[in-house]
Amino acid sequence: xxxxxxxxxxxxxxxxxEIPQLKKKEFKRERMFYIGFVLLGSGLLTANLMGVAxxxxxxxxxxxxxxxxxxxxxxxx
Amino acid sequence: MLDNGQISSRQLSILFLIFTMGDSVLILPxxxxxxxxxxxxxxxxxxxxxxxxxxxxxxxxxxxYPEHTLIENILTLLGKWIxxxxxxxxxxxxxxxxxxxxxxxxxxxxxxxxxxxPITAIMILMIVVVGYAxxxxxxxxxxxxxxxxxxxxxxxxxxxxxxxxxxxxxxxKPVFEGGIKPILRGAIPFTSYPFIxxxxxxxxxxxxxxxxxIQRSLFIGAGLGGLVLVVFTLLSxxxxxxxxxxxxxxxxxKLATKITAGDIIERVEALLAGIWFITIxxxxxxxxxxxxxxxxxxxxxxxxxxxVVPMSIITLSLSLIxxxxxxxxxxxxxxxxxYYDFTFGIVLLLILLIIGTRKLKxxxx
Numbered sequence: 058x059x060x061x062x063x064x065x066x067x068x069x070x071x072x073x074x075e076i077p078q079l080k081k082k083e084f085k086r087e088r089m090f091y092i093g094f095v096l097l098g099s100g101l102l103t104a105n106l107m108g109v110a111x112x113x114x115x116x117x118x119x120x121x122x123x124x125x126x127x128x129x130x131x132x133x134x
Numbered sequence: 135m136l137d138n139g140q141i142s143s144r145q146l147s148i149l150f151l152i153f154t155m156g157d158s159v160l161i162l163p164x165x166x167x168x169x170x171x172x173x174x175x176x177x178x179x180x181x182x183x184x185x186x187x188x189x190x191x192x193x194x195x196x197x198x199y200p201e202h203t204l205i206e207n208i209l210t211l212l213g214k215w216i217x218x219x220x221x222x223x224x225x226x227x228x229x230x231x232x233x234x235x236x237x238x239x240x241x242x243x244x245x246x247x248x249x250x251x252p253i254t255a256i257m258i259l260m261i262v263v264v265g266y267a268x269x270x271x272x273x274x275x276x277x278x279x280x281x282x283x284x285x286x287x288x289x290x291x292x293x294x295x296x297x298x299x300x301x302x303x304x305x306x307k308p309v310f311e312g313g314i315k316p317i318l319r320g321a322i323p324f325t326s327y328p329f330i331x332x333x334x335x336x337x338x339x340x341x342x343x344x345x346x347x348i349q350r351s352l353f354i355g356a357g358l359g360g361l362v363l364v365v366f367t368l369l370s371x372x373x374x375x376x377x378x379x380x381x382x383x384x385x386x387x388k389l390a391t392k393i394t395a396g397d398i399i400e401r402v403e404a405l406l407a408g409i410w411f412i413t414i415x416x417x418x419x420x421x422x423x424x425x426x427x428x429x430x431x432x433x434x435x436x437x438x439x440x441x442v443v444p445m446s447i448i449t450l451s452l453s454l455i456x457x458x459x460x461x462x463x464x465x466x467x468x469x470x471x472x473y474y475d476f477t478f479g480i481v482l483l484l485i486l487l488i489i490g491t492r493k494l495k496x497x498x499x
Contacts, residue, residue, distance in 0.1 A: 068447070071443055075440065075443060078440075079440055084435075084436060084437070084440070086433070086435065087435050087436065087437070087440055090433065090435070091440055091441075091443075091444060094441070094444030094445070094447075094448065095443065095444045095447060097444075097448065098444055098447030098448040098450075098451055099447060101447075101448065101451035101452075101455065102447060102450060102451040102454070105451055105454045105455055106454075111455050113455055113456055113457070114226075114230060114452070114455070114456065115230075115456045115457065115462075115463075115466055118466075118470055118471075118474055119466060119470050122469075122470040122473045122474055123469070123470060125473045126469050126470055126473055129322070129473075130319070133315045133316075133318050133319045134315065134319075
């Protein structure tokens with residue numbers, strides 16, 4: 058819980074500094090994107106730190122590239 | 135142009151040299167020696183030739199539209215829908231690479247130097263520095279690389295000079311023990327990590343001042359960087375032997391612990407860690423800047439700097455997600471990652487080159 062508190066407070070401080078800058082320049086799409094991205098990232102980070110299992114993108118990569126790797130190694134052994 | 139900075143061709147070659155060395159200085163000898171044993175240095179020399187061909191490909195792709203970055207090239211040549219999907223995949227490649235590099239540096243620090251520090255602390259410190267550098271813009275990055283470069287040369291020659299007395303020529307024998315096949319197997323990671331991973335340099339080429347000197351600077355950078363890696367692999371084998379090189383996770387670090395000069399100079403392995411921090415820092419910048427700029431160009435934003443904070447949070451969480459332990463990452467680096475690089479660094483660029491040359495020919499006639 059303490060970790061969660063730390064992360065959220067850090068992000069709040071950073072966002073409070075950054076969002077007004079984006080407001081000033083009338084960047085509406087950028088602002089939405091920024092908020093979405095920060096929420097996504099902090100969600101991932103807190104979920105990870107609290108021990109929730111998140112699907113690993115490397116597993117998908119492993120699944121796709123293992124056959125290719127095996128074929129190449131088959132040629133070279 | 136989103137970034138008004140311009141870099142000179144000299145800065146480009148130094149940047150490309152350091153990108154080529156990247157994280158490979160410390161971990162590449164281990165991976166290659168695991169496949170090619172004492173012939174790992176022959177794999178290295180072989181992959182220098184492959185690397186030359188790949189760098190030539192980068193130059194050709196960059197020359198088609200000199201004002202376009204890689205993402206803009208993808209968007210114009212592959213059409214709106216396919217182009218957007220491919221561009222997203224390329225950006226994701228950049229982000230997952232930053233995650234892997236972060237993880238690498240965290241694993242190295244927590245297993246070798248600062249054993250009791252939590253890995254997240256080191257990774258947060260690193261990503262903050264990288265994010266700050268990216269926020270400063272391309273010109274600052276290029277200038278800082280010029281400041282760091284003499285130090286790198288100094289540290290590297292120092293290490294090299296002190297390691298020469300430890301060489302044992304018996305370690306490279308027998309040459310060609312297993313024929314050509316293990317050497318080729320070793321050449322796959324040796325080509326992929328230094329040369330193919332740096333295809334993101336195409337995001338930087340439009341900012342170079344003298345466009346006609348790009349080819350020369352790319353070749354100088356890749357050639358020198360590759361040569362450094364070959365020398366390093368050869369030294370690892372000559373000093374440690376192929377068994378020891380392939381058993382150590384960080385063979386370069388182990389190599390530096392071998393340095394002793396008359397009881398005065400001892401334990402200088404931190405110097406090697408210093409070299410590695412500098413090169414890995416710039417390799418992370420390479421991906422970070424490219425991902426931020428690419429996202430900006432894909433979604434047609436007006437500025438890229440606001441993306442730095444969200445991007446660093448996401449890459450930080452990615453680096454925690456992608457692996458539970460460093461062993462898993464190690465096997466992925468050997469078995470799957472080179473082919474993942476290959477898809478983007480060669481297949482995608484070849485497709486772009488073919489479509490682009492056809493389109494340009496059509497415009498001419």
